[in-house]
Amino acid sequence: MDLHLKGKVAVVGGGSSGIGFAIAQRLVTEGAKVLIWARRETLLQEAATRLRAIEGAEVVICAADIKSPEDNLRVIRAAVAAFGRIDILVNNDGAPPKGALLDFDDEAWHQALQQNLMSVVRMSREAVPHLRAAGGGSIINITALSVLQPVAGFGLSVASWAGLLGYAKTLSLEIGPDHITVNTICPGRIDTPLSRRSFTRVAKGDAEKEAAARAKLDLETPVRRIGKPEDVADIVSFLVSPLAAFITGTTIPVDGGRSAAI
Numbered sequence: 001m002d003l004h005l006k007g008k009v010a011v012v013g014g015g016s017s018g019i020g021f022a023i024a025q026r027l028v029t030e031g032a033k034v035l036i037w038a039r040r041e042t043l044l045q046e047a048a049t050r051l052r053a054i055e056g057a058e059v060v061i062c063a064a065d066i067k068s069p070e071d072n073l074r075v076i077r078a079a080v081a082a083f084g085r086i087d088i089l090v091n092n093d094g095a096p097p098k099g100a101l102l103d104f105d106d107e108a109w110h111q112a113l114q115q116n117l118m119s120v121v122r123m124s125r126e127a128v129p130h131l132r133a134a135g136g137g138s139i140i141n142i143t144a145l146s147v148l149q150p151v152a153g154f155g156l157s158v159a160s161w162a163g164l165l166g167y168a169k170t171l172s173l174e175i176g177p178d179h180i181t182v183n184t185i186c187p188g189r190i191d192t193p194l195s196r197r198s199f200t201r202v203a204k205g206d207a208e209k210e211a212a213a214r215a216k217l218d219l220e221t222p223v224r225r226i227g228k229p230e231d232v233a234d235i236v237s238f239l240v241s242p243l244a245a246f247i248t249g250t251t252i253p254v255d256g257g258r259s260a261a262i
């Protein structure tokens with residue numbers, strides 16, 4: 001199916017790894033020009049080399065930290081400088097630290113809000129004029145299933161992303177008339193370097209324990225497997241395409257059926 005993304009310009013956060021890389025890969029395959037960004041330049045360069053192996057790929061990188069207001073603006077400006085327009089903004093990165101809510105001080109809360117909420121506020125504010133100038137576009141936020149179904153120990157993410165859900169829904173009302181859609185994805189467990197690190201941490205280096213932890217999660221998922229980054233990239237590529245122009249303001253779990261709600 002042609003998603004009509006050829007020549008569109010996308011800014012993809014966390015594009016050097018996991019979900020962000022898979023989204024960038026899918027968009028490049030569909031003919032979009034992509035700026036990927038994250039903090040570590042070496043990993044970005046490696047990712048860009050892989051993406052540039054795709055026929056017709058136009059990929060640029062920008063090393064930046066999502067918690068820095070200056071970097072948020074620099075990323076948007078770098079995309080416009082490279083490609084002259086922006087059609088698609090994918091807000092995605094790592095995650096705030098885990099831990100019990102009562103153990104986090106004001107500074108930890110400030111950092112979490114910068115990472116999960118204020119970065120999106122700033123990136124959207126800077127990008128929307130370019131999306132408007134392009135005649136419309138899409139904003140996608142990657143959050144987590146835990147924002148719909150809170151999990152003890154994930155409170156910094158849950159609380160800051162809950163604010164993001166309110167922001168995204170309201171933004172969708174305000175910029176819908178400009179033909180700009182805003183949708184939020186809540187992935188369940190996805191097989192990425194981030195989740196592999198957590199399996200390794202739990203198993204403390206014991207390969208058998210690690211395999212058992214993975215198998216348990218596969219079994220607990222209705223479709224009997226955890227997700228692949230491509231599971232998220234597939235729906236994102238559809239949502240940012242003209243085929244999904246009537247879908248906005250949604251919050252969509254991509255979780256193999258794990259969310260216990262109707």
Ligand SMILES: NC(=O)c1ccc[n+]([C@@H]2O[C@H](COP(=O)([O-])OP(=O)(O)OC[C@H]3O[C@@H](n4cnc5c(N)ncnc54)[C@H](OP(=O)(O)O)[C@@H]3O)[C@@H](O)[C@H]2O)c1
Nearest residue numbers: 014016018019038039040066093094095144189190192194
């Ligand atoms: N994997 C899962 O099971 C899962 C489930 C639910 C939700 N999620 C969410 O999905 C998002 C992506 O996760 P993932 O599994 O793809 O992780 P990942 O493989 O570790 O990739 C994270 C990406 O974000 C970048 N990043 C991290 N911190 C950043 C920062 N402060 N500024 C800019 N870039 C930053 C990383 O590069 P640098 O470190 O070089 O900056 C990397 O490119 C996260 O928000 C995660 O919480 C993941």
